[in-house]
Amino acid sequence: MNFIQQYKRGLSNRVVKSFLYNQEHFHLFLKAICFPTADNIEELNQAFRRHYIVIRLTHYLSKLLSHTSRDYYHKHKKRQYHCLLIFDQPINKGDSVETIGNLIDINESDTAEKVINKQDNFLEHIEDSSLYHILTTLSKRQLEILELSFLDNLTHKQIAKILGITPQAVSKSYRQAVKKLAEAYKMRDSYGTV
Numbered sequence: 001m002n003f004i005q006q007y008k009r010g011l012s013n014r015v016v017k018s019f020l021y022n023q024e025h026f027h028l029f030l031k032a033i034c035f036p037t038a039d040n041i042e043e044l045n046q047a048f049r050r051h052y053i054v055i056r057l058t059h060y061l062s063k064l065l066s067h068t069s070r071d072y073y074h075k076h077k078k079r080q081y082h083c084l085l086i087f088d089q090p091i092n093k094g095d096s097v098e099t100i101g102n103l104i105d106i107n108e109s110d111t112a113e114k115v116i117n118k119q120d121n122f123l124e125h126i127e128d129s130s131l132y133h134i135l136t137t138l139s140k141r142q143l144e145i146l147e148l149s150f151l152d153n154l155t156h157k158q159i160a161k162i163l164g165i166t167p168q169a170v171s172k173s174y175r176q177a178v179k180k181l182a183e184a185y186k187m188r189d190s191y192g193t194v
Contacts, residue, residue: 019051134184142177145170 010016020026025047032044123143126132135143141163148159156174160167 015052015055018055019048022051025051134181137184138177138180139173142173142180145173146177149174 011020020029028040028044028047032040123132123135126135135146138146144163145159148154148162149156154162156167156170160170163170
């Protein structure tokens with residue numbers, strides 16, 4: 001008890017506490033205090049050295065991982081902003097997500113007016129009879145999207161504004177139509193007809 005009072009500050013050290021928390025180490029500690037022979041003290045010292053090496057190694061590895069991950073994050077972020085297209089670059093370097101591309105106002109009314117005033121039909125441009133037959137199996141919406149995409153060279157965002165739907169809906173219909181066309185052509189190639 002006198003030993004604990006005398007070395008109270010040293011025993012309150014976190015490394016010493018973690019060392020003594022292990023029952024085997026605590027047993028070596030008691031043995032060295034109660035029977036302070038050179039062998040018991042040396043055995044206690046060896047155990048503490050091993051414990052301290054593990055703590056130092058763990059601390060070093062955690063710092064190394066922390067610095068490496070932080071450096072990787074900063075390099076990745078720098079590379080990401082360095083390789084942006086001009087229209088995708090943020091206007092301010094702050095928290096703003098506004099880009100130059102968002103500010104460019106595409107005159108949607110002119111595009112919509114051109115599409116509405118157009119007289120010809122998408123199917124009128126198809127000369128291949130098998131393609132014409134395949135296209136007639138598509139829904140009206142899918143045909144509209146293909147027409148606006150291929151004949152008028154509009155983006156999905158522009159098509160969505162004209163049709164009054166979301167760009168995601170345009171993309172989904174577009175993909176379904178193209179998939180349906182591809183499957184029909186595969187069947188035609190396999191069997192000779194559609």
